[in-house]
Amino acid sequence: MRKLGLTLLLVVTGAATALACSTTDDESETSAHDLTDEDLAKAALKIMGAPQIQREPGNQASCSFTGCHSINPITLKGWQDQYKAAMNVLESDRSNEEKINYFRQNPNDERTGFTPERVGILSAGAHLALGATVSQERHPETYKQGKKLAEIFRGKEELYAEFRREMLMPVLAEFPRLSPSEYETVLTWFQKGLPHMGDIIRENRPTKCVDDFEQLKARTSEVKNKTWAAKNFSNRMPMFGCPAPNPENPVSPTNCFAQQRDGKDIFPKAVEQEFSRTWPQAGSNIRILREFSAPNSFWVRTSADGRFVATGGGRSGGAQAIDLQATLDGQSRDIGLQASYDPDFWPDNKAFMFQGGTKFCAQSLLEKPTTELVTFGEPECSSLSAASGLYQTVGQVVGDNSISDRFILYSIWAGDSGQYSASARDTPPRGGEDSAINIYTAVAQGNDVEEGYQIAGDPVKVATPYRGDTMMGRSGQLIGSRWAYGEADGKTAHGYAIEKLERQIVNGHYRFDMTTIGNVCLKGNKANFSFDERFLATHHYNEPEDFGAADDPGYGEKGSSDVFVIDFVTGKKQKVTKMGPGQFALYPHFRSDGWLYFLVVDHNTSKYYAVASDWAVVSAEKSPTP
Numbered sequence: 001m002r003k004l005g006l007t008l009l010l011v012v013t014g015a016a017t018a019l020a021c022s023t024t025d026d027e028s029e030t031s032a033h034d035l036t037d038e039d040l041a042k043a044a045l046k047i048m049g050a051p052q053i054q055r056e057p058g059n060q061a062s063c064s065f066t067g068c069h070s071i072n073p074i075t076l077k078g079w080q081d082q083y084k085a086a087m088n089v090l091e092s093d094r095s096n097e098e099k100i101n102y103f104r105q106n107p108n109d110e111r112t113g114f115t116p117e118r119v120g121i122l123s124a125g126a127h128l129a130l131g132a133t134v135s136q137e138r139h140p141e142t143y144k145q146g147k148k149l150a151e152i153f154r155g156k157e158e159l160y161a162e163f164r165r166e167m168l169m170p171v172l173a174e175f176p177r178l179s180p181s182e183y184e185t186v187l188t189w190f191q192k193g194l195p196h197m198g199d200i201i202r203e204n205r206p207t208k209c210v211d212d213f214e215q216l217k218a219r220t221s222e223v224k225n226k227t228w229a230a231k232n233f234s235n236r237m238p239m240f241g242c243p244a245p246n247p248e249n250p251v252s253p254t255n256c257f258a259q260q261r262d263g264k265d266i267f268p269k270a271v272e273q274e275f276s277r278t279w280p281q282a283g284s285n286i287r288i289l290r291e292f293s294a295p296n297s298f299w300v301r302t303s304a305d306g307r308f309v310a311t312g313g314g315r316s317g318g319a320q321a322i323d324l325q326a327t328l329d330g331q332s333r334d335i336g337l338q339a340s341y342d343p344d345f346w347p348d349n350k351a352f353m354f355q356g357g358t359k360f361c362a363q364s365l366l367e368k369p370t371t372e373l374v375t376f377g378e379p380e381c382s383s384l385s386a387a388s389g390l391y392q393t394v395g396q397v398v399g400d401n402s403i404s405d406r407f408i409l410y411s412i413w414a415g416d417s418g419q420y421s422a423s424a425r426d427t428p429p430r431g432g433e434d435s436a437i438n439i440y441t442a443v444a445q446g447n448d449v450e451e452g453y454q455i456a457g458d459p460v461k462v463a464t465p466y467r468g469d470t471m472m473g474r475s476g477q478l479i480g481s482r483w484a485y486g487e488a489d490g491k492t493a494h495g496y497a498i499e500k501l502e503r504q505i506v507n508g509h510y511r512f513d514m515t516t517i518g519n520v521c522l523k524g525n526k527a528n529f530s531f532d533e534r535f536l537a538t539h540h541y542n543e544p545e546d547f548g549a550a551d552d553p554g555y556g557e558k559g560s561s562d563v564f565v566i567d568f569v570t571g572k573k574q575k576v577t578k579m580g581p582g583q584f585a586l587y588p589h590f591r592s593d594g595w596l597y598f599l600v601v602d603h604n605t606s607k608y609y610a611v612a613s614d615w616a617v618v619s620a621e622k623s624p625t626p
Contacts, residue, residue, distance in 0.1 A: 031138065031181075031184075032181075032184050032185040032188040032189075033140075033188065035185075037192065037195040037196055038195070038196045038199075040185065040188060040189050040192070040195070041189055041194070041195055041196040041197060041199075041200055042196075042200065043185050043189075044185050044186045044188075044189035044190075045071065045197075045200060045201070047178065047182045047185060047186055048071045048186065049071055050071040050072075050200075050201065051071070051432075051433070051434045052200055052201050052202075053200070069412060069413070069414075069430055070412045070430055070431055070432030070433075070434055070435050070468065071201075071432065072201060072203065072430065072431075072432030072433070072484075073197055073198065073201055073203070074428055074429070074430050074432075074484055075414075075430040075432070076194055076197060077194070078120070078414070078427075078428055078430065079120035079121040079190070080120060080121065080190050080193075080194060081120065082117060082118065082119060082120030082121075083119060083120035083121045083122050083190055084120075085118075085120075086102070086103070086118060086119040086120065086122055087122075089102045090148050090149075090152070091148075096151075096152040096153075096154075099152045100152055100153065100156075100159070100163075102118060103115070103118045103119060103163065103167075104118070105295075105297055105417045105418055106295065106418065106420050106601070106603070106606075107420075107421075108420070108603065108606065109295055109606050111294065111295045112295045112297065112313070113162075113166055113297055113313070114162065114163050114166040114167060115166070115297075115415070115417040116166075116167050116169055116415065117415050117416075117417055117427075119167065120190075121186065121187065121190050122145065122167075122187075123167040123168070123169040124169045124178050124183060124186060125142055125145060125146075125178060125180075125183035125186075125187060126149070126163070126164050126167035126168070126169070127164055127167070127168055127177050128142060128146060128177075128178075128180055128183060129146045129149065129150065129160075129164065130143070130146040130147065130150055131146075131180075133179070133180050134146060134180045135180070138180070138181070138184075139180045139181065139183075139184040140184075141184055141187050141188055141191065142180050142183050142184045142187060145187070149163075203432070203433055203466075203486070204433070205433075205466050205484065205485065205486040206466060206483065206485055206486070206493070207485055207486045207487060207488035207493060208485075208488055208493055209483065209485065209493040209494065209495035209519060209521035210519060210521065211519060211520060211521050211571070212518045212519045213518060213520075213568060213571040214518075215517040215518050216498055216517060216518035216568035217568055217569050217571075219478075219500065219517060219533075219568075220532075220533065220534045220568045220569055220625055221569075221625055221626050223475070223477075223533060224532065224534075224625045226398060226475070227398065227474070227475055227531060227532045227533050228304070228347035228348070228396070228398055228474040228475060228531045228592065229474075229530070229531035229532035229533075229592055229593070229594070230532070231398050232304060232347070232348075232349070232531070232592040232593075233245070233247065233592075233593075234247065237304070237305055237349060237592060238305060239253065239256065239305055239306055239591070239592065239593045239595075240256075240305050240306040240307040240324055240325065240328075240591075241256045241257040241258075241259065241267065241306065241324070241328065242255065242256035242257075242593070243255060243256075252617070252621065253593040253594060253595060253614065253617045254285065254614050254617055254618060254621075256593075256595065256614075257287040257289075257612065259328060261330060265287075266327065266328060267287040267288060267289055267327075267612075268287065268288050269285060269286070269287060269288075270286035270287070270288055270611070271285075271286070273288065275580070275602065275605075276288065276580075276600075278578045278579070278580055279577050279578060279579060279585075279600075279611075280576075280577070280613070281574070281575055281576050281577055281578050281615075282574050282575070282576060282615060283615075283618060284576055284613050284614055284615035284618055285613070285614050285618075286577070286611060286612065286613045286614075287611070287612050288609055288610075288611055289309070289324055289327070289597070289609070289610040289611060289612055290309075290322060290324060290327050290609070290610050291607055291608065291609050291610075292311075292320075292322065292607075292608040292609065292610065293315065293332070293334055294313060294314050294315045294320065294334075294608075295313050295608055296311035296312060296313040296314075296320070296418075296599060296608055297311065297312035297313040297341055297417060297418075298311070298312045298341040298342055298415075298416075298417050298418075298587075299311060299312070299341065299342050299343065299587050299589075300586070300587040300589060300597065300598065300599040300610070301343045301344050301345055301587075301589050302345065302589055302590075302591050302597040303345045303349055303352065303363060303366075303591070304345060304346075304347050304348065304349035304531070304591060304592045305349050305591065305592065306324070306591035306592075306593075306595060306597065306612075307323065307324055307325055308321050308322070308323060308324070308345070308352075308363075308366055309321065309322050309324065309597060309610045310322075310337070310343035310345070310352065310354075311341075311343065311599070312339075312340060312341030312342065312343075313341075314334065314336055314337075315334065315336070318336075318337065318338055318339055318340055319336070319337040319338075319339040319340065319341065319343065319354055320334055320335065320336060320337065321334075321335040321337060321343070321352075321366055321374075322334055322335075322610065323335065323366070324610075335366060335371055335372060335373070335374060336372065336373040336374070337354060337373070337374040337376075338373070338374065338375050338376060339354035339355070339359055339374075339376070340354065340355055341354075341355055342354065342355035342390070342391055342392060343355075344392060344393065344394045345363070345394075346394055346396050346406055347395075347396050347474040347475075347531060347592070348396060348402060348404070349363060349592070350362060350363050350364075350402055350449045351363055351406075351449050351453075352366070353384065353392070353394065353408075354376075355390060355391070355392055358383065358384040358385050358386075358387050358388070358392070358408070359376040359381065359383065359384070360381060360382050360383065360384045360442070360452070360453055361374065361376065361378065361380050361381040361382075362380040362381075362449045362450045363449075364380060364449075364450065365378055365380040365381065379450070380450050381452070382445070382452030382453060382454070384408065384440075384442055384453065384454070384455055386440070386454075386455035387408045387410075387440035387442070387455050387459070388410075389408075389410030389438060390410065390413065391410065391411070391413040391469075392408050392409065392410055393408075393409050393470070393471045393472045394406060394407060394408055394409070394472060395407045395409070395472040395473060395474055395475055395476025395477070396474065396475070396476060397475075397476065398475050402448060402449055403444035403446075403447065403448065403449065405441055405442065405443055405444075405510075406441070406442040406443075406453060407439055407440065407441055407442070407472065407476040408439070408440045408442065409437055409438070409439050409440075409470060409472045409479070410437065410438045410440075411435070411436075411437045411438070411464065411467075411468055411469065411470035411481065412430060412431045412432070412435045412436075412464075412467075412468030412469070412470075413430070413468055413469050413526075414427040414428060414429055414430045414468065414469060414482075415427065416525050416526070418584070418586055418601060419541060419559075419561075419584070420559070420582075420584055420601060420603045421558070421559050421603075422555075422556060422557055422558055422559035423559065424541040424559045424561065424584075425541050425543065426494075426523055426524060426525050426540060426541050427525055428484070429467075429468050429469055429482035429483065429484040429485075430468055430484055431464065431465070431466045431467045431468035431469075431481070431482070431483075431484035432465075432466065432484070433465050433466065434465070435463070435464050435465055435466060435467055435468055435484075436461050436462060436463045436464055437461070437462050437464050437470050437479070438459045438460070438461055439459060439460045439461075439462070439510075439512055440455050440459045441455070441456050441457065441460075441509070441510050442454065442455055442456070443456045456509070457508075457509045460510060460511065460512050462512055462514050464481055464497075464514075466483060466484045466485075467481035467482065467483055467484065467497050468481060468482060468484060469481060469482040469525070469526045469527075471526060471527055471528050471529065472529075473529040473533045474529065474531050474533070475533065476501065476503070477500060477501050477502070477503065478498070478499070478500060478501065478529060478533050479498075479499050479501060479514075480496050480497070480498050480499075480527050480528075480529060480536055481496065481497045481499070482495075482496055482497075482524075482525075482526070482527070483495050483496065483497055483519075493521070494521065494522060494523040494524070495519055495520055495521040495522060496519065496520045496522065496524075496527055496536065496538075496566075497516060497518075497519055498516070498517055498518040498519070498520065498536070498568075499514050499515060499516050499517060500514070500515045500517050501513070501514055502514075502515065518568070520536065520566050520573070522538070522540075522564060522566065522573050523540050524538035524539060524540045524564055525538055525539055525540070525541075526538065527566075528588060528589050528590060529590070530590040530594055530596075530616055531590055531591070531592045531593075531594070532594070532620075532625070534567065534568050534569055534616075534620065534625060535565050535566065535567055535568070535590070535594070535616045535619075536565070536566040536568070537563060537564070537565045537566075537588035537589075537590065537596055537598075537616075538563070538564055538588065539561050539562065539563050539564070539585055539586050539587065539588060539598070540561060540562055540564055541559070541560075541561045541584075542555065542559065542560050542561060542562060544556065554580075554581030554582065555581045557581065558581040558582035558603065558604070559581070559582070559584075560579045560580065560581060560582065560583055560584060561579065561584040561585055561586060562575055562576075562577045562578060562579055562585050563575075563576050563577045563585045563588045563596070563598055563613070564576065565588075565596065565615055565616055565619075567616075567619055567623075569623060569625055569626070570619070570623050572619070574615065574619075576596070576613050576615040577613070579600070580604075581604075582602065582603040582604040583600060583601070583602050583603065583604070584600065584601045584603065585598055585599070585600050585611070586598060586599045586600075586601065587599050590616070593617065594614070594616045594617040594620060595612050595613070595614055595616075595617060596612065596613045596614075596615065596616055597610060597611070597612050598611055598612075598613070599611070
């Protein structure tokens with residue numbers, strides 16, 4: 001785990017949620033405790049950038065389309081619940097070590113970092129601590145919070161520095177940290193239970209989800225020869241762990257990962273291992289690709305050919321990419337990357353990027369056997385920092401050359417750094433009325449990917465009210481978002497909106513028009529498209545009602561999560577894993593031929609695995625796209 005000195009506390013590099021905020025003269029602030037509840041609500045919402053509150057000219061507007069959160073009742077209630085849980089721990093009789101570990105991504109694994117999802121709105125003031133600007137008289141609640149944190153971290157200054165760095169909120173540099181008076185106002189409103197929130201923020205949020213696959217099936221057929229899956233297949237892209245491609249006599253991808261050494265599978269079948277025997281479902285095969293040598297943080301993403309698996313965390317650099325070719329060769333190769341989290345690979349298998357300065361590199365850098373650490377200062381790298389946001393997703397024009405235009409999309413999002421307990425639940429989607437996506441275009445600076453890309457022009461903003469956690473299909477012409485539903489008859493609806501992006505070039509710049517073409521009703525978190533844009537995959541934290549009476553009672557004590565895949569052609573919504581108690585399948589992501597990679601965290605052993613399922617491959621072979 002990285003240890004940072006106190007001088008680095010304000011460097012914006014940690015994994016954190018983001019919050020729009022304004023800058024005010026702290027000395028002239030009216031005390032939050034002198035305000036009526038209604039005025040307190042208005043003041044707090046104005047500080048946080050709620051669109052319902054009129055802002056003064058020159059102040060930051062809501063940052064809803066630059067990678068931040070929409071300020072709405074779902075978001076605010078979520079932060080309040082997280083804050084209450086954190087305060088219950090802080091004020092408990094647990095040991096200081098137990099309190100500190102509660103703030104980690106995995107409280108039972110000290111190798112994992114701290115995450116703002118553990119503390120809610122507290123993260124917006126964690127940077128203040130007991131600094132000179134925090135007054136016990138003028139900021140009593142902020143002071144008390146700082147004192148509690150200082151007490152549990154006493155004698156662990158470097159660890160406290162790391163905590164504050166990783167809790168920074170907002171993380172984007174263009175949105176300044178809250179001042180003590182601003183945070184005191186926001187914190188006081190949360191402590192009072194968010195009075196008048198519903199009076200000020202009035203919404204017309206949808207409350208029902210109805211499945212609609214008709215247009216999705218038709219589109220899948222329409223584009224089946226125009227996707228990156230078709231393009232990579234026709235280009236004979238070698239897929240990792242598979243027989244050599246041969247379009248004239250193709251071999252089923254179900255034959256991949258069958259290599260052996262000394263009579264044993266290099267990539268074991270889950271069904272043949274005691275701890276993973278129950279994992280494969282619905283006639284699929286699951287292969288265990290490799291155990292991570294260090295914990296991950298946030299997403300797992302794979303290269304188009306499946307050779308590289310990248311994630312935040314790792315033992316050096318802040319992020320990691322494992323090279324499965326080394327595993328196949330009987331070795332172990334972990335590449336460190338000086339980035340934060342949220343990797344993604346472009347579908348042509350020629351480039352990758354990481355959040356944290358929006359860092360872009362040619363994939364050939366990872367392929368070089370001498371690469372042990374990527375600093376992003378290498379000749380194969382360039383900066384796309386003009387594309388500002390968090391939780392990016394990428395697409396690319398399906399072109400005939402290696403330098404086709406690339407797209408980066410940001411949206412409203414809800415963080416899910418991984419939950420590992422019986423109380424784990426899907427992160428509530430937090431899209432509000434003002435939700436939107438922001439699409440940047442990156443264009444080549446030369447004749448090959450090693451010469452880099454640069455952002456061309458301003459981003460294109462497209463309104464997506466009440467939708468967020470948007471993921472882009474690999475062609476850049478399909479997006480899937482989680483609906484942020486309200487409640488109807490005491491029940492919360494769950495689902496995904498699938499929309500088509502029509503693009504055209506006007507005056508040298510892309511223009512995007514969006515059309516809704518389907519809905520999928522299913523519980524889950526962020527979802528990703530397959531390369532043929534037929535399947536959508538997500539993970540779901542299991543709830544008590546997800547288990548029958550015959551299931552192991554250990555689920556109620558330890559919890560679990562599973563991967564689900566939706567097939568647009570058949571309309572099937574399939575649970576493709578059955579993890580054991582205390583086992584969590586997370587962050588599914590397709591490679592080009594349809595194999596689905598995901599992370600498994602075995603909370604029972606504190607082990608982390610890169611795993612792959614062929615369910616989508618088998619399904620497409622049984623019911624080919626018409």
